Amino acid sequence: MTEALLSVENLHTQFRTEGGLVQAVDDVSFNIQAGETFALVGESGCGKSVTALSIMGLIPNPPGEITSGSIQFGGVDLLKLSSTEMRSIRGSKIGMIFQEPMSSLNPVLTIESQLAEPLKIHTGLSASAANDRAQELIDMVGIPDSKTRLKQYPHELSGGQRQRIMIAMAMACAPRLLIADEATTALDVTIQAQILDLMQEVTEKSGAALLIITHNLGIVARYADRVAVMYAGKLREVGDASDIYAASQHPYTVGLLRSVPRLDSEKGTPLSPIGGEIPDLTNLPGGCAFNPRCQWAVDRCSVEEPELIEISQGKQVACFEHASVSLNV
Amino acid sequence: MTKTSDLGSEWQLTPPLSTRLRGMLGATGKAAKRDIVLGMSISLLFLGLFLAVFAPTLARTDYERTDPVNRMLPPSTDNWFGTDNWGRDVFDRTIVGTRLSFLVGFSVTLISTVVGVSIALIISYFRILDAVMMRFVDGFLAFPTILLALALISLIGPSIGNVIIALSVTATAGKIRLVRGAVLSLRESTYVEAARAVGVPVPRILMFHVLPNIVSIIIVQATFTLASAILAEASLSFLGAGVPEYVPSWGNIIATGQGYIQVGFHISFFPGLFLTVTVLAVVLIGDSIRDHLDPKLRGRLRTTAQQ
Amino acid sequence: MWRYIAQRVLVSIPVIIMVGIITFTLVYVGPGDPAAIIAGDEATPEILEEIREDLGFNRPFPVQMGDWFWKLLHGDLGTSYFSRREITELITPRLQPTLSLGFQVVVLSTLIGISTGMLAAWKAGSRLDRNLMILAVLGFATPGFWLAFLTIWVFAVNLGWFPVIGYKPIQDGLIPHLHSMFLPVMVNSILASAFISRITRSAMLEVLREDYIRTARAKGASEFSVFIRHAFRPSAIPVATVIGASIAGLATGFVLTETIFAIPGLGRMLVDSIVRRDYPIIQALLMVVATVLIAVNLIVDILYAYIDPRIRY
Numbered sequence: 001m002t003e004a005l006l007s008v009e010n011l012h013t014q015f016r017t018e019g020g021l022v023q024a025v026d027d028v029s030f031n032i033q034a035g036e037t038f039a040l041v042g043e044s045g046c047g048k049s050v051t052a053l054s055i056m057g058l059i060p061n062p063p064g065e066i067t068s069g070s071i072q073f074g075g076v077d078l079l080k081l082s083s084t085e086m087r088s089i090r091g092s093k094i095g096m097i098f099q100e101p102m103s104s105l106n107p108v109l110t111i112e113s114q115l116a117e118p119l120k121i122h123t124g125l126s127a128s129a130a131n132d133r134a135q136e137l138i139d140m141v142g143i144p145d146s147k148t149r150l151k152q153y154p155h156e157l158s159g160g161q162r163q164r165i166m167i168a169m170a171m172a173c174a175p176r177l178l179i180a181d182e183a184t185t186a187l188d189v190t191i192q193a194q195i196l197d198l199m200q201e202v203t204e205k206s207g208a209a210l211l212i213i214t215h216n217l218g219i220v221a222r223y224a225d226r227v228a229v230m231y232a233g234k235l236r237e238v239g240d241a242s243d244i245y246a247a248s249q250h251p252y253t254v255g256l257l258r259s260v261p262r263l264d265s266e267k268g269t270p271l272s273p274i275g276g277e278i279p280d281l282t283n284l285p286g287g288c289a290f291n292p293r294c295q296w297a298v299d300r301c302s303v304e305e306p307e308l309i310e311i312s313q314g315k316q317v318a319c320f321e322h323a324s325v326s327l328n329v
Numbered sequence: 330m331t332k333t334s335d336l337g338s339e340w341q342l343t344p345p346l347s348t349r350l351r352g353m354l355g356a357t358g359k360a361a362k363r364d365i366v367l368g369m370s371i372s373l374l375f376l377g378l379f380l381a382v383f384a385p386t387l388a389r390t391d392y393e394r395t396d397p398v399n400r401m402l403p404p405s406t407d408n409w410f411g412t413d414n415w416g417r418d419v420f421d422r423t424i425v426g427t428r429l430s431f432l433v434g435f436s437v438t439l440i441s442t443v444v445g446v447s448i449a450l451i452i453s454y455f456r457i458l459d460a461v462m463m464r465f466v467d468g469f470l471a472f473p474t475i476l477l478a479l480a481l482i483s484l485i486g487p488s489i490g491n492v493i494i495a496l497s498v499t500a501t502a503g504k505i506r507l508v509r510g511a512v513l514s515l516r517e518s519t520y521v522e523a524a525r526a527v528g529v530p531v532p533r534i535l536m537f538h539v540l541p542n543i544v545s546i547i548i549v550q551a552t553f554t555l556a557s558a559i560l561a562e563a564s565l566s567f568l569g570a571g572v573p574e575y576v577p578s579w580g581n582i583i584a585t586g587q588g589y590i591q592v593g594f595h596i597s598f599f600p601g602l603f604l605t606v607t608v609l610a611v612v613l614i615g616d617s618i619r620d621h622l623d624p625k626l627r628g629r630l631r632t633t634a635q636q
Numbered sequence: 637m638w639r640y641i642a643q644r645v646l647v648s649i650p651v652i653i654m655v656g657i658i659t660f661t662l663v664y665v666g667p668g669d670p671a672a673i674i675a676g677d678e679a680t681p682e683i684l685e686e687i688r689e690d691l692g693f694n695r696p697f698p699v700q701m702g703d704w705f706w707k708l709l710h711g712d713l714g715t716s717y718f719s720r721r722e723i724t725e726l727i728t729p730r731l732q733p734t735l736s737l738g739f740q741v742v743v744l745s746t747l748i749g750i751s752t753g754m755l756a757a758w759k760a761g762s763r764l765d766r767n768l769m770i771l772a773v774l775g776f777a778t779p780g781f782w783l784a785f786l787t788i789w790v791f792a793v794n795l796g797w798f799p800v801i802g803y804k805p806i807q808d809g810l811i812p813h814l815h816s817m818f819l820p821v822m823v824n825s826i827l828a829s830a831f832i833s834r835i836t837r838s839a840m841l842e843v844l845r846e847d848y849i850r851t852a853r854a855k856g857a858s859e860f861s862v863f864i865r866h867a868f869r870p871s872a873i874p875v876a877t878v879i880g881a882s883i884a885g886l887a888t889g890f891v892l893t894e895t896i897f898a899i900p901g902l903g904r905m906l907v908d909s910i911v912r913r914d915y916p917i918i919q920a921l922l923m924v925v926a927t928v929l930i931a932v933n934l935i936v937d938i939l940y941a942y943i944d945p946r947i948r949y
Contacts (some may be wrong), residue, residue: 058854087858088856092858098850098854100847104848105851107944107946109865117852117855117857239932309808464651466659468654471654471921471930472926473888473925475882476891477718480659484662484873563779563781564781568907583781583782587896597782605777608778612776616773
């Protein structure tokens with residue numbers, strides 16, 4: 001098997017909060033192959049964004065801290081790099097875009113200067129060469145009238161356009177990996193599809209891998225090659241996208257899939273949400289964190305924590321009862 | 330360009346004023362136990378209040394009587410802070426000065442808060458009234474506080490009451506501007522819209538929906554008003570345009586010592602120390618209250634103190 | 637952009653008018669008969685009446701006020717009751733000390749305030765930060781006149797490095813001028829720097845929490861670049877506001893400082909004229925000061941638009 005582009009191993013990231021120590025990322029391991037589209041799915045607060053920030057080395061310390069694990073990227077353990085070394089990777093080998101296009105661009109700097117910035121930092125291009133490249137980048141992400149746009153300020157662009165700029169900025173130095181953290185959540189539905197298509201297009205063209213972080217299963221189905229489902233800081237199920245959809249074997253994944261209302265269901269069919277609430281990370285239930293809400297739970301589940309084990313080629317599940325779990329029960 | 334938007338979550342139901350105030354008191358109390366500086370400031374303030382009330386009884390000499398034989402004595406066991414150029418005990422005059430400062434300070438704060446908030450609430454709902462009033466407010470605020478107070482005092486004469494009036498004018502203007510800004514932005518918020526949609530009459534909306542949400546701003550601003558009023562009174566008295574000379578005011582006493590700087594250092598030193606410490610304590614308390622109540626306000630209210 | 641500037645200017649005009657109205661009214665309704673003040677103690681009622689006619693005190697209030705405004709617009713600030721000279725004449729020689737003081741204080745306090753504020757924000761939470769902020773609080777809680785007193789005692793009386801009082805105009809040489817002004821400049825700068833420092837620090841910290849700072853870091857920008865290039869400009873707005881406000885505070889400070897250090901500037905002039913009840917001067921000075929402050933605020937407003945492109949439209 002070819003070596004993975006990104007290999008996260010036993011990552012532990014914690015936060016010091018007023019309520020206590022929160023294990024936001026609890027022993028998470030996964031691989032992303034070069035060029036693949038990998039989706040990390042889960043509800044708010046499950047730890048998916050923190051995982052992405054850990055990869056980028058953007059965890060604010062205090063109150064956060066990566067306590068153990070390793071992140072192998074391009075033959076190097078990112079967690080062992082000095083901050084200068086990590087900085088040279090950020091923005092050049094790994095790019096990241098965030099959720100809020102309205103506030104993610106600096107309001108007092110022109111589009112041109114913000115686009116040209118990663119180029120100036122990482123590639124040593126002269127100012128005018130960087131500005132030329134900035135224009136190419138704007139064209140690449142499909143914003144018309146690029147010459148005028150360059151001299152404008154972020155507040156003169158729409159949300160969708162700003163997100164395109166973010167993509168351009170992240171891709172400016174041709175990174176091997178693009179991380180999109182809830183990149184479409186704050187956009188109108190019609191724009192969401194455009195942005196996702198754009199992300200897929202630019203990463204395919206450059207051969208970069210794409211890590212999509214989202215709570216939206218619809219996106220996952222259409223764009224991802226492989227999917228990992230996260231709950232309360234731990235991975236619960238990992239596998240090929242088609243597999244996860246057709247034959248998911250973790251109660252949480254099943255619950256998520258079932259809770260999506262379908263156009264083809266009978267009129268009057270009640271919605272089926274997952275009962276209960278997202279757990280308080282400072283006060284987790286014993287055993288498997290999902291067990292209070294799980295319809296397949298047995299006694300063992302509230303005492304022991306299930307490990308993430310490989311049940312077939314490329315498929316991993318963390319559930320004692322996975323064999324009986326099915327979408328159709 | 331004061332933006333008092335983002336004042337509170339639009340989706341919250343507004344808890345009644347009494348709950349709010351009790352909550353604030355509790356939060357401050359808790360904070361005082363943890364933050365030693367805050368605790369000390371509050372204690373100092375209470376000490377000050379105690380002095381303000383009981384100082385004349387605590388005074389060991391008749392500090393108003395002049396005693397030229399004993400003039401300009403340095404600090405000693407008899408006169409802890411020494412005597413001034415008239416032979417009066419500086420320590421006694423200083424602690425009695427506490428009374429004046431607190432009197433003026435609290436009066437100005439009280440008047441400006443009550444009057445200012447009332448006016449602001451009323452005019453925020455009447456366009457024309459608002460336009461006219463705000464011109465006045467802007468006009469008054471264009472003057473630096475002390476200058477206006479100086480001019481006013483020169484016209485109406487120096488006395489404690491007049492000092493209070495003069496200082497209250499600018500303080501009220503500032504309060505009106507602040508509260509009006511807050512009310513205007515809250516007016517656009519969803520819960521006020523909801524209340525109006527249900528038919529709640531305007532005065533009720535003001536009392537029960539708007540007011541509880543601006544209380545924290547008002548309180549924080551009040552502490553800074555207190556600090557600046559105390560300082561302003563001292564400055565006015567220092568210039569001779571405040572309270573009459575025979576009334577002990579820290580400003581007065583410092584002014585007397587000014588002329589005798591070489592031999593009378595002690596005269597000006599101690600009242601100034603008291604003044605600094607008092608203002609410091611009030612400011613620190615105000616800071617703490619602001620930080621604990623609403624971190625979003627950090628840095629925005631400071632500009633009106635000490636002008 | 638020009639529309640914004642024009643708008644700000646237009647808004648300032650009613651304020652200036654209101655200031656004028658307040659100034660004039662205040663003095664007009666004040667006690668004391670101006671004719672008596674001018675004429676002195678030995679005046680007979682006839683002389684008083686003559687003076688009143690002469691100087692137009694018998695005209696109705698709105699007419700007098702209008703006349704005053706009219707004269708102002710033509711640069712005629714009125715005549716002093718006491719010296720009978722044109723106020724404009726009286727003010728001119730006193731401009732230099734006050735302006736020099738003002739200029740030095742603004743420059744010094746801006747430099748000190750912004751640099752310490754940024755330093756504190758850079759090392760937020762550290763001991764340096766806390767110490768700097770403690771200094772800042774002390775800086776503005778300490779009453780200016782007491783601080784002046786202390787510095788005079790330490791540096792002039794005891795150490796003898798600076799003159800206690802005594803002002804040397806620039807014509808006597810730049811260095812002697814600066815030397816004679818050093819203490820008052822320091823005292824006033826401390827207060828203003830304290831304000832500016834605190835605001836700079838909190839504005840920077842607030843900006844550093846914004847999303848676009850995270851984006852800048854994600855691009856690989858150095859902490860230094862994040863600070864200077866990305867965080868400083870957006871935080872410049874509250875800082876500009878405070879600098880404007882501290883200039884207003886200077887007006888108060890100067891009255892006190894010039895009195896203490898015996899500097900023959902406009903502040904001293906105001907205090908003297910209040911003591912002597914020389915009303916035209918009081919009116920004129922208040923008007924001048926308030927107008928200057930309004931102008932300063934106008935400049936700050938315009939600066940906002942320059943700093944933050946969102947405001948231009």
